[in-house]
Amino acid sequence: MTSDNNRPDADILIIGGGLSGTMLAVQLLRLPGRRRIVIIESRSEVGRGEAYSATELGHTLNGNAARMSVDPDDANDLTQWLTDYIAGGGWPASDEQHVPIPELFPPRGIFGLYVQQRLAEAQAVGAVHGSTVEHVRAEVIDLNSDAEGVRITLSDETQLYGHFAVLATGMFAAARTPQRDANDLNAAAVDPWDVQAMRQLDPQGRVLIIGSGLTMVDAVVSLEQAGHRGPIDVFSRHGLLPHVRRQPPAWPDFLGADHGIRSTRQLVRALREQCEQAIEQGIDWQAPLDTVRVHIPRLWSQATDLQRRQFVRHVRPWWESHHHRSPPPSAKLLDRLVREGRLQIHAASLQGVEAPQAGHVRISVRYRGEDQPKIETGTALINSTGIQYDWRRVDRALPRQLLKRGLIQPGPLALGIAADPGGAVLDAHGQVSDRLFAMGPPLRGLWWESTAVTDVALQAKALAARLAGTQRQSR
Known part of the structure; x- marks a missing residue:
């Protein structure tokens, strides 16, 4: 499968330019050999994606620097980068955490800078071998493959051709993802990370949050930074809060x-x-x-x-x-709000959402142990239900088309998509593709934990080696 001039647009098409896609590009650029890499990412920058596009300093990593290196061969990589970054005048508020640099929980926006710098360094290494990486700002809406390669269609109907394609789509945050057969939660909700939108809310109004995981923690941080000082009620099926992440001593394996x-x-x-x-x-x-x-x-x-x-x-x-524990600065905020009586956690499941009217929202919830639902009213609603891993429910063009064409099948328990242990995608008939691969969150069903920085870094290194080897064999 080639373009009009019989020359593919890329050796490797990476669909998604967040952490997964960027780290795969980094590993490919570091390997000997000449290859053309194209990252298709709808955002203006690569290296950030959903997780690291946050600009508020209060939205921090939920792991400390010593745990979050993007280099699988150097656990101290982020610690060293952060040491140099702080010494150069970056992140002056870092001393407010009162811990050594390896124990710092950096803002996610700063972590995005770190990823981007590692990509820039890898580009310089790749240039020595004649390798290049290009960012095409677009959304992939369709994909097809045959024995020769992969053709993808972009939202402007442009088509790109490559020898291989990698689904590095990252996480489909439930708060930002259209979903099939969903209730009206997103239509009525405020984005958990949109501090500017929260500044338009009644600062004393009651805010209702659905879900009590790490997205909820981010939402509460956003409300605090927006100046909200009213009550916050969190509803989740089990009523569990994330524990705070501490730095325990070593324990036998x-x-x-x-x-x-x-x-x-x-x-x-x-x-x-x-x-x-x-x-x-x-x-x-x-x-x-x-x-x-x-x-x-x-x-x-x-x-x-x-x-x-x-x-x-x-x-x-x-x-x-x-x-999946909360970073200490965020946990400290939640603890204070609970002690002040402003934040309450309820074990209750969402039953329905009414269309918001005149600054008020109404939801129906069924409290644990009760048979009949109750109506709860607030001035704002936030969807903090986390990540949607079932691609059958994600109402976006590419997942729909891949499922329709039978190029993918749901992973175990409908978590992500099915693939072999090396990331080669399985089609609807269980056949292993030699052209289409996946990494990161799409492989949730294969590995369960497939979203953390260390998971992604290890997968990127292994998949880059596999692609480079397959590329050599196909020449």
Whole structure:
């Protein structure tokens, strides 16, 4: 599949220019060999995506600098970059966290600068080999492939041709993603990260938030920075808040020493025992929990569908609140608002949303333990339900077309899309593509945890090596 001049527009088309797509480009540029890389990203900048386009300093990473390196071969990469950045006059408010640089929780906007700088450095390395990367600002609305390559169609009907394409679409934030069969939540809601829009709200009005995870934490930070001083009521099915992320000491890798732990029940039992042991020794319970993270891909991939469903149904809410923890500055704010009586968490499920009228919104919720729903009224509503991983529900052109053409199939439990362990996409018939690949959040169903910076960095390095090797074989 080639363009009119019989020359593909790119060796590798990367669909998405957030963290996933940018880090894949970085790894490809660092490898020997000449290749043309095109990143298709609708934003004006690559390297930021949904997560790192935030401009407010209060929206920080939920991991400290020592945990968030984009270089899988150098865990201190972000720490060193941040040290130089602060020394050069960047982020003067960093000293307000009162911790050493490795323990800082940088603003997500500054992290985006770090990613962009690493891309610029990789471009210089790639130029030595004759490799290039180009940013095409557009949205991909369709894709087709055959034995020769991949053709993508952009929103302006332009078509691009490449030997390979990678779905690095990142996360579909529920608050910003049109969804099939959804209620009117987004139509009535304020964007969780739009501080400017929140400044237009009644500063003393009651704000209703649906969902109690990290998006909710961001929403509360946004409200605080917008000057909101009224009550905030958060509704989620289990009423769980994210725990604060601390810096616990090292703990023995108990899962590495016992591969006999395979089922959800075995994992939960062993982890509870380890946490109890830590508490008895006066050690933070987060220490044993942090050793589990590296084993999750193995445990998830070897689990049966039944075990996965059991995990999602019975363990997931507690896993999310204990593992996906809040950065200390944000947790401190939430704790203060709870103590002041301004923030309340309710265990209740959303039943319906009425169209907002004259600055008021009405929702129907069913409180846990009650049979009948109740109406709650506020001056504003925020959708903080997190990420939509089911591509069948994402009402955007590319997921629709890929499913319609049978080029992809849903991943396990309808989380993301199906692929082989190296990221090659499986079509509707289970055939492994030799032209279409995926990485990052689309592989949620394959690995469960596939969104963190370290996950993306490792996947980018492995996929870059695979693509480079396949590229050599096809020449």
